[in-house]
Amino acid sequence: MKQPKSYGTTLKLLVLVVVCCTISINLIPIHANPISSIEFNQAVDAAMYDVVSSSTFQQYVTNVIGFLVVPICPTKVEYPSRWPVSSSISELKMCYDGSSYIPQPWPQIYHEVGNRLMDALNKHYQMTMKAKFVPLVMNESLGYFENMKFAVESGQCDVAVADTTYTEERATKVKFSACPYGVTMNAFLRTDLDNTTLTGINELKHLNHSGINVTYYEGSVFETIAQENLQAATKFPTNYDNQYTLIRQRKVHAVIGDALDQVTWLENNKKECVGCYIRTFGLGGKFGVFTEATNRTSGSNSFHQRFPKCNGLQFLSVMILLMYVFVQAFEIL
Ligand SMILES: *[C@@H]1O[C@H](CO)[C@@H](O)[C@H](O)[C@H]1NC(C)=O
Ligand SMILES: *[C@@H]1O[C@H](CO)[C@@H](O)[C@H](O)[C@H]1NC(C)=O
Ligand SMILES: *[C@@H]1O[C@H](CO)[C@@H](O)[C@H](O)[C@H]1NC(C)=O
Ligand SMILES: *[C@@H]1O[C@H](CO)[C@@H](O)[C@H](O)[C@H]1NC(C)=O
Ligand SMILES: *[C@@H]1O[C@H](CO)[C@@H](O)[C@H](O)[C@H]1NC(C)=O
Secondary structure (H helix, E strand, O other): OHHHHHHHHHHHHHHHHHHHHHHHHHHOOOOOOOOOOHHHHHHHHHHHHHHHHOHHHHHHHHHHOOOOEOOOOOOOOOOOOOOOOOOOOOEEEEEEEOOOOOOOOHHHHHHHHHHHHHHHHHHHHOOOOEEEEEEEOOOOOOOHHHHHHHHHHHOOOOEEEEEEEOOHHHHOOEEEOOOOOEEEEEEEEEOOOOOOOOOOOOOHHHHOOOOOEEEEEOOOHHHHHHHHHOOOOEEEEEOHHHHHHHHHOOOOOEEEEEHHHHHHHHHHOHHHOOOOEEEEEEEEEEEEEEEEOOOOOOOOOOHHHHOOOOOHHHHHHHHHHHHHHHHHHHHHO
């Protein structure tokens, strides 16, 4: 006698579960990154102002890399009055290019920036959130910037803390923090090729002669520099790794690039580049952290903002429980 009744209940319950799921999935707007909002971006701006203005951060950068400059930030941004992220979220994901060829001290700097950013936010909003670092596996076919952009849009990452160089074009696609945390120096590395005959190369213009072979990372800002300053030299644009192969093989006289990258490489490869040296020639691009470019306000943001104490699964469970009670009551009648 009991069997058909409980069988019927199970069936109804199953149908209800399906209905509940459909309703909750359709009613709750699912944003790929539930944290992203105008106010969150503003909070990051305000906190990055505090980070770059701190003398201990400037000191840290000077200690780690002597010639990297932390630019003075003229734009002080006010923190939004309340923390614009749901209290159910206890960590901010900070990402960077996780490729093994990114040398120290860069990953160390990314962690320092991420931790200081988190500290500034925690201090202002009296929170105890944690910074979670996410070294990204890069999709080679997308390139550096598109990988990082995809990460903040998909929610894999909340703040891209790597040293992404600011450009007008990139600024239309992501939200760069108002205060950059560094400016690189441009440099050239003079290789061991013809090191006894071709001497006294100390300035960029000394490379502007026929018979001098230079290389650089194709498509980078260094290509523009070479084209504008080294018309007389023979140019060999190449990919990032191959620049260093050409140095080792003594195929080129100089490599145009980022000073820190070159210093790091030379420190690790001094044995293969005995007489090599580096000369800087001016400030490169400003770089900083970025978040997703968005027009969403934190109030309208997502399920988490509307039901801050509750996550989707809890919401679903409560609905199913209510339906179950309802069905039971119905069966009794
Ligand atoms: C990398 O990106 C390309 C282009 O968007 C895509 O077709 C491919 O599936 C991606 N590869 C991986 C491993 O994600
Ligand atoms: C520089 O490049 C030119 C053109 O490819 C080449 O003929 C020459 O041998 C190179 N010079 C050296 C020193 O390798
Ligand atoms: C480089 O050398 C070429 C040939 O001598 C000259 O025309 C050009 O103006 C030089 N470039 C710069 C930036 O001085
Ligand atoms: C020039 O380069 C060679 C390697 O090709 C190296 O053995 C030598 O010490 C270098 N000379 C100077 C003066 O740096
Ligand atoms: C935000 O709004 C502006 C103006 O309506 C629009 O141009 C821009 O594309 C929007 N940005 C995003 C990320 O939706």
